[in-house]
Amino acid sequence: MDKAAADDTDVPALSLRNVTKTFGELRAVDGVDLTVPAGSFYGLVGPNGAGKTTTLSIIAGLLRSDAGTVEINGVDAARQSRVAKKMIGVLPDRLRTFDRLTGRQLLSYYGALRGLPAPVVESRAADLARAFDLVDALGRPVSDYSAGMTKKVMLAGAMIHSPRLLVLDEPFEAVDPVSSAVILDILRAYVDHGGTVILSSHGMELVERVCSRVAVIVSGQVLAEGTIDEVRGESTLEQRFLELSGGLGDVEGLEWLHTFSA
Numbered sequence: 490m491d492k493a494a495a496d497d498t499d500v501p502a503l504s505l506r507n508v509t510k511t512f513g514e515l516r517a518v519d520g521v522d523l524t525v526p527a528g529s530f531y532g533l534v535g536p537n538g539a540g541k542t543t544t545l546s547i548i549a550g551l552l553r554s555d556a557g558t559v560e561i562n563g564v565d566a567a568r569q570s571r572v573a574k575k576m577i578g579v580l581p582d583r584l585r586t587f588d589r590l591t592g593r594q595l596l597s598y599y600g601a602l603r604g605l606p607a608p609v610v611e612s613r614a615a616d617l618a619r620a621f622d623l624v625d626a627l628g629r630p631v632s633d634y635s636a637g638m639t640k641k642v643m644l645a646g647a648m649i650h651s652p653r654l655l656v657l658d659e660p661f662e663a664v665d666p667v668s669s670a671v672i673l674d675i676l677r678a679y680v681d682h683g684g685t686v687i688l689s690s691h692g693m694e695l696v697e698r699v700c701s702r703v704a705v706i707v708s709g710q711v712l713a714e715g716t717i718d719e720v721r722g723e724s725t726l727e728q729r730f731l732e733l734s735g736g737l738g739d740v741e742g743l744e745w746l747h748t749f750s751a
């Protein structure tokens with residue numbers, strides 16, 4: 490691995506160049522360029538179907554792009570995928586995991602996959618369970634968890650090997666306000682200590698509050714990118730988002746909905 494690159498703070502934590510992914514005729518990701526500085530909290534926003542999950546899946550190595558390059562701390566993710574993958578922790582979009590395992594077993598599994606010694610995994614799992622308020626749930630199968638609990642245990646799993654970059658697809662969706670505040674505190678401290686977070690979210694207010702930079706992606710293309718102030722300009726991020734994504738949908742033609750037939 491290019492260790493010098495990974496240790497150099499001028500090297501972006503993540504860099505995408507002309508990344509493209511098509512599904513049949515659909516260009517889900519259409520020539521995306523992104524530069525995420527090390528130590529930043531980066532938001533990816535966009536309407537449903539904009540290509541956020543597809544982009545994050547490519548970054549995470551869960552999906553192969555058709556064209557373009559992804560570099561994690563200067564390491565080419567296609568050429569040196571093992572090195573690149575070691576540096577990232579991933580919270581995937583759909584919460585598909587080995588849910589017959591208990592929370593404790595799942596965290597042990599994540600830790601073992603990352604090559605951590607068993608005692609380290611055990612103590613980190615205990616720390617994470619305390620932080621995420623999952624101590625009482627650790628002995629239960631993950632299939633019995635609520636959506637928010639599942640998200641939290643998977644987020645804990647994404648962090649267990651202390652990666653340099655966290656790739657989080659909608660980490661706050663279905664998570665209660667107290668847990669959201671705890672997760673935010675953990676992520677902020679992680680970023681303050683040099684870690685990098687890229688997350689997708691539909692929560693404009695949250696992105697505005699916590700992210701240092703944001704990219705607005707619409708129909709697979711980055712339409713705006715920069716610091717929060719640069720992107721929102723004189724308006725709010727939500728107003729800017731609505732403008733960029735083509736405004737509100739057409740609500741005419743639904744008058745029948747107000748006739749209450751039964």
Ligand SMILES: Nc1ncnc2c1ncn2[C@@H]1O[C@H](COP(=O)(O)OP(=O)(O)OP(=O)(O)O)[C@@H](O)[C@H]1O
Binds near residue numbers: 535541543
């Ligand atoms: N495996 C797939 N096969 C075919 N089309 C796909 C596949 N995955 C995604 N798509 C399509 O690619 C486009 C982008 O989807 P993606 O899930 O990346 O959007 P998103 O921005 O994450 O949306 P949301 O906010 O609703 O989660 C959508 O039109 C979607 O239908």
